[in-house]
Amino acid sequence: SQTKTPSKVDNMFQNYSHSEIARDTATIKNSVIMHLTATFLRTPTSMDSGHAYLASAFSVRDRLLQRWNLTNEFHDRMKAKRVYYMSLEFLIGRTFDNALLALDLRKEYGQTLGEVGFRLEDIIDEERDAALGNGGLGRLAACYVDSMACSDYPGWGYGLRYKYGMFQQQILNGYQVEVPDCWLDSPNPWEFPRPDVTYPVKFYGHLVRDPNNDDRYIWESNVVYDAMAFDVPVPGYGTTNVGNIRLWSCKTNSLFDLNKFNSGDYGGATGGQVAAQILTDVLYPNDNTNDGKELRLRQEYLFCSATMQDIIARFKKTGRPMSELPELAAIQLNDTHPTLGVPELMRILLDEEEMSWDDAWEVTTRTFAFTNHTILPEAMEKWPVPMLDKILPRHMGIIYKINLYFLQAVEKRFPGDRDLLRRISIIEESNPQQVRMAFLACVGSHKVNGVAAIHSDIIKQTIFKDFVRIQGEDKFINKTNGVSPRRWMNECNPDMSDLITDVVGDRSWVNDLAKVKKLEERVADEDFRRRWWDAKQKNKQRLAEYILTTTGIQVNPNALFDVQVKRIHEYKRQLMNILSVIYRYHCLKQMTPEVRAKELHRVVIFAGKAASGYWVAKQVIKLINAVAEVVNADEEIGDVLKVVFIPDYSVTAAEYIIPASDISQHISTAGTEASGTSNMKFVLNGGIILGTVDGANIEIGEEIGEEQIFFFGCLAHEVEDFRHYLRFNQPKPDDALQTAFDMIQRNTFGDGAIFQPLIDSVVRGGDVYLLSVDFPSYIQAHNAVEDAYRNREEWITKSILSVARMSKFSSDRSIQEYAEEVWNIEPVRVTSCSMGI
Ligand code: F58
Numbered sequence: 078s079q080t081k082t083p084s085k086v087d088n089m090f091q092n093y094s095h096s097e098i099a100r101d102t103a104t105i106k107n108s109v110i111m112h113l114t115a116t117f118l119r120t121p122t123s124m125d126s127g128h129a130y131l132a133s134a135f136s137v138r139d140r141l142l143q144r145w146n147l148t149n150e151f152h153d154r155m156k157a158k159r160v161y162y163m164s165l166e167f168l169i170g171r172t173f174d175n176a177l178l179a180l181d182l183r184k185e186y187g188q189t190l191g192e193v194g195f196r197l198e199d200i201i202d203e204e205r206d207a208a209l210g211n212g213g214l215g216r217l218a219a220c221y222v223d224s225m226a227c228s229d230y231p232g233w234g235y236g237l238r239y240k241y242g243m244f245q246q247q248i249l250n251g252y253q254v255e256v257p258d259c260w261l262d263s264p265n266p267w268e269f270p271r272p273d274v275t276y277p278v279k280f281y282g283h284l285v286r287d288p289n290n291d292d293r294y295i296w297e298s299n300v301v302y303d304a305m306a307f308d309v310p311v312p313g314y315g316t317t318n319v320g321n322i323r324l325w326s327c328k329t330n331s332l333f334d335l336n337k338f339n340s341g342d343y344g345g346a347t348g349g350q351v352a353a354q355i356l357t358d359v360l361y362p363n364d365n366t367n368d369g370k371e372l373r374l375r376q377e378y379l380f381c382s383a384t385m386q387d388i389i390a391r392f393k394k395t396g397r398p399m400s401e402l403p404e405l406a407a408i409q410l411n412d413t414h415p416t417l418g419v420p421e422l423m424r425i426l427l428d429e430e431e432m433s434w435d436d437a438w439e440v441t442t443r444t445f446a447f448t449n450h451t452i453l454p455e456a457m458e459k460w461p462v463p464m465l466d467k468i469l470p471r472h473m474g475i476i477y478k479i480n481l482y483f484l485q486a487v488e489k490r491f492p493g494d495r496d497l498l499r500r501i502s503i504i505e506e507s508n509p510q511q512v513r514m515a516f517l518a519c520v521g522s523h524k525v526n527g528v529a530a531i532h533s534d535i536i537k538q539t540i541f542k543d544f545v546r547i548q549g550e551d552k553f554i555n556k557t558n559g560v561s562p563r564r565w566m567n568e569c570n571p572d573m574s575d576l577i578t579d580v581v582g583d584r585s586w587v588n589d590l591a592k593v594k595k596l597e598e599r600v601a602d603e604d605f606r607r608r609w610w611d612a613k614q615k616n617k618q619r620l621a622e623y624i625l626t627t628t629g630i631q632v633n634p635n636a637l638f639d640v641q642v643k644r645i646h647e648y649k650r651q652l653m654n655i656l657s658v659i660y661r662y663h664c665l666k667q668m669t670p671e672v673r674a675k676e677l678h679r680v681v682i683f684a685g686k687a688a689s690g691y692w693v694a695k696q697v698i699k700l701i702n703a704v705a706e707v708v709n710a711d712e713e714i715g716d717v718l719k720v721v722f723i724p725d726y727s728v729t730a731a732e733y734i735i736p737a738s739d740i741s742q743h744i745s746t747a748g749t750e751a752s753g754t755s756n757m758k759f760v761l762n763g764g765i766i767l768g769t770v771d772g773a774n775i776e777i778g779e780e781i782g783e784e785q786i787f788f789f790g791c792l793a794h795e796v797e798d799f800r801h802y803l804r805f806n807q808p809k810p811d812d813a814l815q816t817a818f819d820m821i822q823r824n825t826f827g828d829g830a831i832f833q834p835l836i837d838s839v840v841r842g843g844d845v846y847l848l849s850v851d852f853p854s855y856i857q858a859h860n861a862v863e864d865a866y867r868n869r870e871e872w873i874t875k876s877i878l879s880v881a882r883m884s885k886f887s888s889d890r891s892i893q894e895y896a897e898e899v900w901n902i903e904p905v906r907v908t909s910c911s912m913g914i
Contacts, residue, residue: 098140098180105182105189108136121193127263129195130173130203133186134266137176141310142269145319151907152231156395158404160232160900161388162222163418164411165380166215166360167236167322168243169207169309170728172267173200174568179312205260206727207267207309208242209324211364212644213754214450216728217528217888218411220561220754224892226313226320227563227588229904235384235415237376238268238307238324239360246686246725251702255362255689267309268324274306275328276386278379284470292427292434296471302353303328304383314563315588317907325383327356363688364644367458371468374460378469381417389425399430403443407900410447410522413458413514419445419521420472420479428471434478446899447522448556449515449536450751453648457540458514462504465512476512480504483520487547501543519544524899526556529752529773531793556895557776558752559888562590565758569732572612573763577880580605590889596881606873613737613763613876620737623730624682624721630709633716636678637866639767640759641742642726642734645687645694648749652835653848654683654742655701657855658720659817659826662708665717673717677863680719684726684734696835698722703826731755736762739872740787740862743768744855746846748793757886763876767862769851773886781882785875787865789858790851799850800843808840808849813856 099105113119113132124132152159177183187197210216218234225232244255282298304325311320332349356379361368392402410416419441426437466473480503491497503520505511519525519541527533533555537545545553567574567587578584580599586592599605617634624632641654658681665673683701687694705720723730735741741759743750743766750772760766760777768774769790778786791799810818818836822829839848866872884890896902 098143098182100182100185102185102189102192105136105185106192108139109133109189112136124193126195126199127203129190129193130200131264131266133190133200134173134204137173137180137182137186138266138310140180140182141176141312141319144317145308145310145321147317148319148907149321152905153394155905156405157231157905158407158900158902159391160225160230160407160409160896160902161384162218162225162232162234162409162411163381163384163415164215164218164234164236165377165414166210166411167207167218167222167234167309167324168210168212168215168728169219169267169322170564170732171201171204171206172312173204175564176312178563178568179314205263206242206729207260207265208258208727209236209239209360211243211360211362213752214364214412217558217754220559220564220888221892222311222320222322223561223563224559224888226311226318227316227561228889228892228896229313229316229318229906230892230896230902231905232320232902234311234320234322235380235387236322236324237357237360237380238326240326240354240358242360243686243727244362244689248698248702248722248724251699251706253687253695253698269308269310271306271308274323274387275303276383277301277331278304278382280375280378280468282470284474290431292437293431294428294471294474296424296428301331302356302379303331304379306383306387314567315585323384323387325357325380327353327379329353362686363690364646367456369459369461371464374464374468377414378417378421378472381415381421384415385418385421385425389422399426399432400436400440402440406444407902408445409895409900410445410518412448412450413518416447416458416514416518416521417469417472419517420469420475423475423479424471427475438479438482442521442523445518445522446524446526447518448526448528449532449540450528452532452535452539452751453749459505459511460514462510462512473512476503476517479517479520490547497543501547515540516544519548523552524554525552526554526899527751528556528558529776530555530557531748531775532751532772535748535793554898556891556899557773557885558754558757559886559891560754560757560761561888562587562761564732565735566761570612570616570736570762572615573609573736573880576605576608576612588889590884590887593884594881596877600874600877600881606870606877609763609877610869610873613739616737616762617739620733623733624723627723627725628721630705630719630721632680632719632721633678636680636716636719637863638680638682638737638739639742640682640734640738640740640764641744642682642684642723642731643753643755645685645691645697647693647838647846648745650744650746650846650848651683651685651701652697652838653744653846653852653855654681655697655704655720656814656817656848656852657859658708658718659704659820660813660856661859662704662711662714662718663816663820665714670713673713676717677867678716678718680721682721682723682734682738684723684730686726693835693838696832700821700826700832700835703832707826731758735759735764738762738764739866740765740767742766743772743774744790744851745769745771746796746851747771747791748796749846757883760879761883761886763880765862765865765872765875765879767858777883777886780885781879785879785882787858787862789854791847796847799847800845803844803847803849808844810840810849811853814839814849814852 109132112135119128222234242258242260245258247254279298280300285295287293305328307324309322329350332353334346338346422441426432503516527536537553580595581592621632621634701722708720735758741764743753743756747769753772767787821832
C-alpha cells in the first residue's frame with residue numbers, strides 16, 4: 078500500500094477531527110436520513126422504529142468515531158502510558174442513550190425523531206443489550222472503562238466478542254428456560270470491525286529448543302486460529318475523550334483446508350473453520366463457579382494471546398526498548414480468567430524478543446496487577462497440567478519455571494518448610510496435578526487487590542496468607558468497587574438527577590460525585606422533600622408498568638417495593654428471602670380482615686438468572702414463582718402482598734428496577750459476597766438497604782451512617798464456628814422458619830416434594846449458608862424496615878442523606894485510586910489546541 082504524505086494528511090485530519098460536532102437539527106436529520114437510505118436502503122416513508130433506531134445510532138456513532146480517532150491519535154503522539162483492563166466479560170448493556178447524554182445531543186435527536194413521528198423513548202427501546210458478561214464482575218469492567226473515559230485516563234478494555242452473550246431467561250411453568258442470545262442477528266452500530274487488526278494464535282504442537290539460547294524455544298504447530306479485533310467506542314461524558322473496548326472474534330480463514338477443497342471434500346474443507354468459530358461463540362454462563370472445560374481454556378488463551386500481541390505491537394511503534402514496557406503499559410487482570418497473559422508475555426519476551434529470563438520476568442511483573450473477586454472455593458480456577466501441557470506446551474514449560482524459581486526463593490528464606498512450599502506451589506500436587514491460576518496471577522503481578530475492605534482483609538488471611546508473609550504486606554491492597562453515576566443515576570433516573578442538578582446548580586456532579594453532598598443542606602426543605610418523594614413514586618409507577626408488560630401482574634405503586642435482583646446463588650440467599658415471604662403470607666392469613674387491611678402493603682420483587690447447570694438455584698426460581706402464583710391469586714390478601722419474579726434480568730431491566738426500590742436486599746452469608754455493586758446502585762437511587770454485614774454493605778453503612786441502613790445477621794468471623802457446629806448438630810429452625818417449611822411441605826405452593834431438597838439443604842445438609850442462624854434477626858430487621866417506612870418523613874430523610882453521602886461509591890473514585898496506586902498513569906486531556914499538529 079502507498080505511504081502517506083504526513084503534512085497533507087495531518088492537515089486533513091486536523092480539519093476533520095477539530096470540526097465541532099454539528100448540533101443543529103437540520104444536519105442531524107440529514108445524517109439520519111443518509112444512513113437510513115444509504116446504509117439501510119430504506120426511505121423515510123418506509124421507516125419503522127427499528128430502522129429509525131439504526132439510522133440514528135449510526136449517525137451518533139459517526140460523531141463518536143470522530144472523537145475516538147482524535148483521542149487515540151493524541152495518546153499515540155503523546156506516548157501516553159496506557160492501562161489495559163483485561164476482562165473475559167464486559168456487561169455493557171445499551172449504548173445509544175448513554176452516547177446521546179455523553180455528546181449532549183439527547184434533546185436534538187429527540188426533536189429530530191419527533192419530526193419524523195417517533196418518540197425517543199421508543200427508539201431507545203429498540204436497542205438490544207450487549208450482554209457479554211454474567212453479573213457483577215462483567216458490569217464492573219463496563220463501569221471502569223466508562224470512568225476511564227470520563228476521567229481522561231488513556232485506558233482500553235480488552236475482551237471477547239461472543240456471538241451469543243448471556244442467555245435470555247424465560248419462565249415456563251415457573252421454571253427457568255434458557256434461550257440463546259443472538260444479539261448480533263441485527264446490525265450492531267456500536268462495534269467497528271478491524272480486519273486489519275488480526276493476530277495468529279497457536280495451539281498444540283511441539284517445542285524445539287534453540288541450541289544457542291537456553292531460555293528460548295521455537296513452538297511449532299499448524300493449528301493456528303486468527304483473532305480479529307472489533308472496537309467498541311466508550312463515550313466519555315463531559316469530555317471529548319472516547320475510550321475503547323477491543324473485543325476479539327475468531328476468524329477462520331487460515332483453517333480453510335485447500336487440499337480437501339481441491340479434492341472435492343467441500344464439507345471437510347471448512348471443518349476446521351467450524352471448530353475455530355466455536356472459540357468465541359459462547360459466553361460461559363457461570364457466576365462464581367469454575368467449569369474446567371477445555372473449550373474455556375482455549376477461549377482464555379485466544380483472548381490473552383491476541384491481547385498481548387496487540388499491546389506489544391502498539392508499544393513497539395514508540396521505538397522504545399522492550400525493557401521499558403512497564404513505563405508505557407499497565408495491565409489489570411480482572412480475576413484469574415486472563416492470567417495466561419502472564420506466561421504469554423513471558424513467551425513473547427523470551428522466544429520472540431530474545432530477552433533473558435530475569436529481564437523478561439522483571440518486565441512482566443512490573444506490568445501486571447491482579448484483582449481477586451471471590452473466595453468461594455468452587456470459583457477458584459485450576460487447570461489440569463496434562464490439559465494445559467497438551468494445548469499450550471510452551472506455556473506449561475514457562476509456568477513450571479516460574480514456579481521453580483519462586484519456590485527456590487522461598488526455600489532460601491524459609492529453609493526446610495516443606496509444608497509451606499506445598500501450600501504455595503503454583504502446581505497443586507493432586508492427581509492429576511493442577512495449575513492454581515490465582516497463585517500464578519499473584520506471583521506474576523506487582524499488586525493484588527480485593528474489591529471491598531472486608532474482602533481484601535479476608536483474602537490476606539486466607540488464600541494469600543502465605544504470600545503476604547513471603548512477598549510483603551504492601552503488595553496486597555484494597556480497591557473498593559464503584560459504579561458509574563452516568564449510567565446508574567443520570568441515565569436511569571432522570572427525575573432524581575434533575576433534582577440533584579437543581580441543588581448543585583449544574584450537572585457537573587455526574588463527573589464529580591462529591592458535589593451531591595450539597596443535598597444535605599436541603600434535607601429540611603419541604604418542597605424539595607416532596608419532589609424527592611414524587612420522583613421515587615414516578616419511578617415506581619414506571620416499574621409497575623414494566624412488571625405488567627413482562628409478567629402480567631398488576632402491582633400497586635403505593636406499596637413498599639422490596640427488591641432482590643442479582644444472580645441466583647445459594648450464598649446470596651434468595652431462598653431465605655422467599656421463606657420470609659412465605660412466613661409473612663402465613664401471618665397475614667392468620668389476621669382478621671380488619672387487622673390485615675391496616676398492614677403495610679408490599680410488593681416483593683425478584684429477578685436474576687441461574688447458571689444453566691445450577692440445579693438448586695433453578696429450584697429456588699421455581700419456588701419463588703410457585704409462591705407468587707398462590708399469593709397473587711389469593712383474594713383475601715389482595716394488594717397487601719404481591720410477589721413478582723421479573724424474567725430475564727439484564728442491565729436494561731436493572732435500569733428500570735433499581736430507581737424504583739424502596740428497600741433492596743443484599744443478604745449474603747457474612748464473608749461470602751466480595752463486594753456487591755448493586756447495593757451501591759440502589760442507595761445512589763435513594764433506596765434503603767436491608768443487608769448483612771458483608772462486602773461493600775459495610776462501607777456503605779460507614780459512609781451514610783448506620784441509621785440509614787438495616788443490618789442483621791451473624792458476622793463474618795462467627796461464620797466458621799456456626800458452620801462447624803452445624804456439621805455435627807441438626808440446625809434448629811425457629812418457629813417462623815419452621816412455619817415456612819411446614820407450609821411448603823403441606824403443598825400450599827403445589828407439590829411440596831419438589832422443594833424438599835431446598836429444605837434439606839438447611840435441615841440436613843449442614844446449612845452451609847446459615848439460614849437457620851440468621852432467620853430470626855432477618856425477620857426482626859424486616860419489622861424494623863416496616864416501622865421506618867410507615868414514618869414517611871423519617872424515610873425521606875434517610876433517602877436524601879444516603880444519596881448525599883454516597884460519593885465514595887462512584888467508579889471514578891475507584892479508577893483514580895487504581896491509576897495512582899497501581900497503574901501509575903495520569904489523565905491526558907485531549908483539547909483541540911493540544912493536538913499541536
Ligand atoms: C462478583 N463476581 C462478586 N464473578 O461476586 C461480587 O461480590 C463483586 O461485587 C463483583 O464480582 C465485582 O467485583 C462475579 O461476578 C463472575 O461472574 C465470574 C464470571 C466468570 C466465571 C467465574 C465467575
